[in-house]
Structures are given as structure tokens and as C-alpha cells.
Amino acid sequence: MKGYSKYFGGKLLWFSVTFVAAFLLNFILPRLMPGDPVAVITQRVTTGMTSQAGVQKVYEEYANLFGTNKPMYEQFFLYVRNVFRGDLGVSFSQFPRPVADILRSSIWWTVALQFPAIILGWIIGNTLGALAAYLKGGFDKMLLPISIFISNLPAFGLAIVMLVIFGVDLGWFPTSGGYGFDLIPNMSWQFVWSVIVHYQLPFWTIVLIAIGGQAIGMRSMAIYELNADYVKYARFLGIKDRKTIMYVFRNAMLPQITGLALSVGTMVGGNLVAEVIFSYPGLGQTILTGVMGQDYPLISATTLVITLMVLIATFVIEILYGFIDPRVKAAQAD
Amino acid sequence: MKHLLQQVFRSPKFLVGFVIFSLLLLFVLIYPLFVPDNPLGIIGQGTFFEPGIYVNAYDVIGTDPRTLMLDNAAANRIASKLSPADRTAMQEYLVAVGVDEEDIELEDTEKLLDLWEAYYDPAARPAGFTAAQRRYYGRLTNNLFGILSLESVVIAAENPETGVMEQIDEVKQSDYVNVNKVANVRWLPLGTDNFGRDVLTQLVSATKTSLQIGLVAGSIATAIGLTLGLIAGYVGGWLDDIIMFITNLFTVIPGIVLLILISFSIGQENRGAVTVAVVIGITSWVWTARAVRAQVVSLRNRDHVNLSKLSGHSVAHIIVNDILPYIASYVIMALILQISSGILAEAGLSILGLGPKTTEVPTLGLMMNWALIYSAHVTNKWWAWVPVIVTIASISFSLNLMNTGLDQVFNPALRED
């Protein structure tokens, strides 16, 4: 157990450092850029106002409210304090709704949509990839081109194709939203059913995207492992093929887990765009609204939340990996 | 070198990818020579004109007519006038007056008309039809048989002196004009978009811009990744530690987050295509840096490098002469992948509303974004989005194929499949 806690501790430290770095970037990057967010909101509020002094007054009021007239370091401490209180500022575009409130209503849609889909896609993709490597022949010849095709289609492309085929042409599923637009979120059966129906298209799209990527990786990984020296050696000691295959799949799967940890950020990013295609009420949509409304605090908070989400997911995967790969414990023990 | 190129082109995967990509490129370069229009020029008053050949109706009247006696002209005319709704309505009526539903073929205009002539009675009042419906059937019948009559259409214009309408021309049902003689004909192979712009012209220009974005983004990403990877891998020590620390940070922090933050902060007005490309480039070097470093580390202690070190060559000399040639193939492959992912990144950004500004040049992402905003995909306006996706997919498919082909040539150990 000592090995694990050391591994765990190391990872935890590393992720804390990463989070701090991400946090800093989130604060600094926008401030390094030209452009003045307060000017944007002032302009919006004061359209039609003719008095220059009046505009100036509004500007100062907002600068004060968002703290942009203070020195940088003071702004930073203010930002840190507020974030830790759960205060992510006030939205520009939905003024005066707090950003935290907007995010609270969208983050769970994304979490509940993406993570189950990515995990399911990962499992199916790896199984198919392993089978393709093992069975070769027809199955492989069919699976490989399909996977290559899917993984060459960008996430949003697949989303649109799925939407048009199953939503528009066949009409099996609704084409947009997270639930019927005429419903108010509550715990009724009707609402839950509507959520389930709306969930299907985005969910299976993301599953499919994940399958495409994973199957190819697993296939070549398994082919590589199948030719490994230990497989040959085990066979020449009389060990049954069925058993050596188990060695191979286990060993081929481990890098796939690490790969998942490394690519979860990219996957989530691509899927956010897919969410937008389905007008799913998750974080993708939030970004779109933020961009359309020039909503500076909302964008900044959303990116922070996405980073945190990805970091946690990566962390969890790496911790699980520590339990699954015996070498981790062995390497930490000495 | 020549031998290597030969080998590369003998790889079927590379060849297929190369051919697809070259054809695309060729089209993008040649098309503007024939259609030099402004890709963002609005030519259509209205949204989403269907693909097809648009013949100027005014010029048709002015063109010398020729008489062609074609048997099926009338039937075609009616067929094109009869909407599916009309056909269904006719079917309903026919069934109501006792025709077997099996005998009615909605697609076969001629048969349908025969049945109609046989069974339709303007005076009859079959059960189940309102007065309004009966009037509709009356009008429909008049229209249909009006077309069948041999009357011609008169073209009249106002006499500017008297203000009276005077006949200036007459168009008969058997009049034809040669399309080549009509002054204004415009082929819109992919129709127009929501703003009334020619989709194909736009698509060609967008493909060119997107390829440029991909190239710029890919080159920047590869250059940064290569430099960092070389320094970290060859120099090692604390430089390696620092670079690897930063690289690991940016591996975990999702690239899209940085992309969104930076693009948003730059602001819509300042985001030109080049700016977007640069932003994509500086946020996507991580994988190249990692991989280059790994390769350099494994090369660092090879005999030929040691020999070079012993002979007192400078670090720069060693890197250029003894390291770069060995990772060149890898760097080229990384560049190809970066180009493809740069194009996809631009598209993703544009869909989120963070693409290049919309007033200068179209990009594939912007076209996708417009199609989505104007719901082309849910209203069956396929020509506004399918070609865009097909283009994006073929670019990324061909680049990936070339990459796989190169990989097989350069890493023969992986040829197992």
C-alpha cells in the first residue's frame, strides 16, 4: 500500500501544480490581450446615450464593479478570493445573473453527457480493436476503414451527420435541446422521458467518436503486442494461445488507459463543439452564448471550469491506472 | 533521397492520399481562373437557392425561338407543375369516387391525368369534401387542362408614349431557345447560401484559406515543438526539466481552453485568418515537443553522435548534421498531422463563434457556422453544409493517409498489417 500512497501523493502534487498554472493562465491570458472588456459592456449599455460624460461615468462604474481599475496584483488576489468563495462574477450578457448560477445549470449536462459516453466509447472501441487485431480477416477489413473514416471526420461533422440522419430524415430523435422546449425542468416522468430522448443523439455521437479513435489505437497496440517476444516465448513453453491472448490484451489496454488520460482534454474539447450542434444545454452552449454576448466573465469562468473538469478526470484515470498496472507499485516501492 | 521518394510514392496509402490532396489543391488553384468572383459577393436575393443552372428569363424571351415538336413536353410541363401535395389530393378524390387505391400511381403523371379525366366531375359532390376543397379541385383541373391546351403566352409591355399595354412578343408551347444563345446563364453547382452567395465559389476560397490556416498553424506548432524538443532532448539538464514541466502542463490543460480564452480576448475585430492560425499554432505544439524529445534522447548517445562530439563539432553542427536528418521524417509526419488538426481546430472555433472575422474571407469553419446558424442541416438545404463537411473530411483523410503511408515507409517495423 505504501507504493500506492506514494504514487497517489505524487500525482496529487502534480495536479495541484497544474491547476495553479491553469488558474494563473486563466487570469493572465485575457489581460495580456488588447481589447477592454469593460469598454465592451459599457458600449452595450450606453448605446443611444449621447452624453460623453455619461458614458464615461458608466464606464467607471463598471470598471469599479469588475475591479479592472485596480493594479494587476490586487485584481489577482480579488479574483482568487472570489473564486474560492464560489463567486465567479456577474454575467455581462445576462446581467445581473451571477456566472456561477449559469454554470451550475449547464455543467451537469456536460458531465452527465460526456463522461459516460467517453467511457462507453472507450470500452467498445478497445474491445473492437482487440478483436480486429486477433481475428484479422474480414472483421478487421471491415472495422478498420470504418474507424479510420470516423476518426477522420471531425466531432462536429459526425454530430451533424447523425443529427440529419436520425433526427431529420428518420425523425427518431429530437434535433436540439436537452429536453422538450415546452417543458419546465421538474421530476415528472414526462420531463425525465424527454431528457432521455434528447440525450440519445448527442450521447451516441460521442460514443461513436470515442470508438473510432480508440479502436484504431487498440488495434495497432494489440498487433504490436501480439508480435512481442514474450508472446513467442510463452507459446514455445506450451502455453495455450487463449492464455497468451489474455496477456496481450491486458498489456495493450494499459497504454490505452494512459492514452485516455492524456487525450481526455482534447476529447472534451471536440465534444463541446458537438454539443453546440445539438444545442445541448451544456458548457458548449454556454461558451457560444458567452461569445455571442461578448460575455467576458462567463467565458473566463467556463474555461476555468472546463480545465478543472478535465484535470479531475485525468487525475481519476491516472489513479485508477496505478491500481491496474502492477509496475506502478513496483516502480514506487524502491 | 531519390530512392526514398520512390519508395514513398510506391506506398499505396500515401499515393491515394497524395492524389486526393493534389486534386483538391488543383481545383482550388484553377477554379478562380474561371470564376473570378468575390467569394463573399451576394448574388442571390433570398436564401438557399437550390443547385442548378439559372437561365435568365428576360433574356430567354429576347432570344430567337426555335420550334421543336416533342411528344412528352406537355406531360413534363404538368409533371413539374403538380406538387406532391396536389397529387395526394387527387388521389384522395379518386379514392372517394371509387377508384381502387392500388390502381393509382402518384409518380406516373400521365396515368394520373387519364384517371382524372375519366373520373373527375366538376358537378359531382362526393361525400367528405368541403366547399373549399371542391373549389380547389376545380381550380386545379382548370390549371392542368389550361396547360394542355395549345394556347400561347403573350408578352406585353407598356408603351412609354401612350401608356397602353402592347403585345411585343408571343411565346408558344413549342418554342425553344438554345441555352448557349441566352445572354445570361449562371451555373450554381452548389446553389447559394443563406446570404445568397455562390456556395461553390465560397467553398473554393474557404478551402484555400483553411489550408493556409492549417499550414501556418502547423508550421508554427512544428517549429515550436521541434525547437523545444531538440533543446530538451539534446541539451538536457535543467533546461530539459523546465521544458518538460511546461510541456506536461500543457498536455493536461486542454488546448481548446487556451484557444477559446485567447481567441475571445483578442476580440472579433482583430481576428484575421492569420491571427487565428497563429493562435492555433502556439497552442498545439505539445505532442511534437514530446515526441521529438523522446527521439533525440534515444539518438543522443548513438555512435555517430559520439564520434561527432569527439571530433569537437559545435552543438549546432551536431544538431543540424547528426540529429536532424534522423528525425526529419518524423518531423514531416508531425507537420502533416498538425496541418490537418489545425484545419479542424479552426472549424471548431468558428462553430463556437470564435473563428476569423466574417467580413474578409470565408473559411470552412465559417461556412459551417453559417450553415448551422441558419439551420441548413435541419431544413434539408444539404448544399450549404454537405460539401463543407466532405471537403474537411477529404482534407483530413488525405493528409492522414499520406501520414500513414510515410509511417510505413520510414518505420518498416510497423508494417505488420
Added chain:
Amino acid sequence: MGKVMLEVRNLTTKYITRFKEDIYAVDHVSLKIEEGKSLGIAGESGCGKSTLALSLMGYYFPPLYYTSGDIIIDGKNISGMDPDVVRKSILGKEVAYIPQAAMNALNPTQKVIRFIEDVIHVHEPQKSKKEIYEFARDRFEQLGLPANVLEKYPVELSGGMKQRTVIAISVILGPKVLIADEPSSALDVTSQKMVIKMLRDLMDSGMIKAMIFITHELPLLYNVTDDIMVMYAGQIFEKAPAHEAVFDPLHPYSQGLMGSIIVPEAGLRDVKLTAIPGTPPNLKNPPSGCRFAPRCKYVKPICKVTSVGMVHVGEDRMYRCVMSEEEIRELQQ
């Protein structure tokens, strides 16, 4: 003359590549090893030494295929036996093998003892884990390996230790014939010595009855084996007692091979200075006539047309050449 432990007659096996080309990497090879004896096999890289090692076990899987010939182990002809029978009753028990890349021969995610359990279960499925552990521990200690190796993962073992562990596993079922494919090439000198000593001890204690030792470092063979066989392009080119093979080779190729030296200078240790110009033939379409003819410094017109048979010299020497022993010796002067 002792009891013959392993006899091979005209064994031919081939690789079928994914482009459906045949590569005859073992071409009509015959050999014989008596009880208590060891045979060394030498030859340039790619001449088919490893393929011969694999072919000797009578168990084939793609891309390697059996073509013709007999393999007789301790009086039992195993060629033509049902593969599953070979797997259960021959592999590991009659003949065992130490792979060329012993560094990667163990499953990286499996403890050594788990793998040993898997190996023993093939032949003795009823044996309990505890019995296997005790048996393996005794065997390891007997071979001078610490018992705690059993509870380790391969990554935790040093290169030399890994190599010796692989050897111990190969002989765990008590095989009569052991085939060692370059068991010492990737190791440092100390580990090399330990590995060689271990193999010698195995022979001396009678735990294994006969051994084939493959290497391209000839000096090593001279110290370890009784006979030496030189391979070229899938064929046997010379066979002689170790001393003669090293100090008095007859075939021009063997002479060239003995001339190849390994420069022991630090830093340049791996640089081989080959005394034979040219490269071995491509086995997809080997030259007709003598396969060595294109590189032979004594080549005659006839070499390129007639296929060349073996010339026997005395009881235990033979070589493949058109020249007689006297001719060769004359040319050598």
C-alpha cells in the same frame, strides 16, 4: 558413441511473408547431438540461426511453416505430430528454448511466479500454487538464483538477472534438449560469464542432456560447446569439433567468419569489422549454385552453376564446397 538426443534430417522450413513470398530460412539442415554434448551454431546476422532454433521444436505458427524433414528427439519423431500434442508433451518437457531477446521474453505485467504457474499448469494442471511455488523456489536456489526473484516483476530485475531467470524458467519442466539463442549477447561481461557458467552447470549436473548454443561471437562458442556448426543463407556450411572449427576452418566462409573480430575498445565495442566483403544473399531468391559464390575469394566458374554437396573429412568434420581439403589448404598458404 553416446545415445543420440536430437537428430534432424533434411529439415526445411519457410516464412511466408504478407506479400505471399516464400523465404527458406532453414534449407535441408541435418544435425545430430549425442547425450552430454553441446553444439554451437554460428553465422552472420540473418543467416537463419534463430529460425533453425524455432524450427527444431516442431511447433510452427505463422509466418513460419514446416516444409519437410524429420526431427527426432530422444528417439521420438516429432515432425508430423499433432500441434496440440507437441504443445502439451514436447514443448518445455522434451525440448526448451531460450529466446534471443530474453530481455523482453517475460510478460512485463506478470510476476515471475505467475508465469511459472502458467507454464507448469500446461503439463500438470492439478498442481497447487503452493506446490508450484515450493518447486520453483527449490529449482531457483539450486541454480543459484535468489528465491525473491519469483515475487518480482520483470522490470525489477537487472539484465543479467532477467536472462538467468529466463533460463531457469526454460528448464523448469526438465527438458532433455535446451536451445539457447544468443543467451549472452546483450549482456555485460560479468553477466555473460554468469550465464555461461549457468548453462555449463546445467549440462554438467545432467539436468539437461544436450544443448544447442547459438551466437555470432565465436570465441564464446569455443569455450562452451563441443562442436561448432557454421550456417550461411539457411544452409549448413561447415561442421567440426570446436577447436578445429575455430583454429583450422576449412570452408572459405568459415575462414572469413573466424577473421571477423570484435574490437574491445570502450565506446566502439559494438562496431564489427567484417573481414568478408559483400552482403549475404536475399533468401527470397538465393543464387543458384553455391550461395556463397558471389562473395568467395576463391570462386570458380563452376561454383555459380552446380549446387554443392557436403564433403566429409574424417569422422566428425564436414563442409560444403566444390574444393577438396588439399586444394583449400594449398590456397590458404
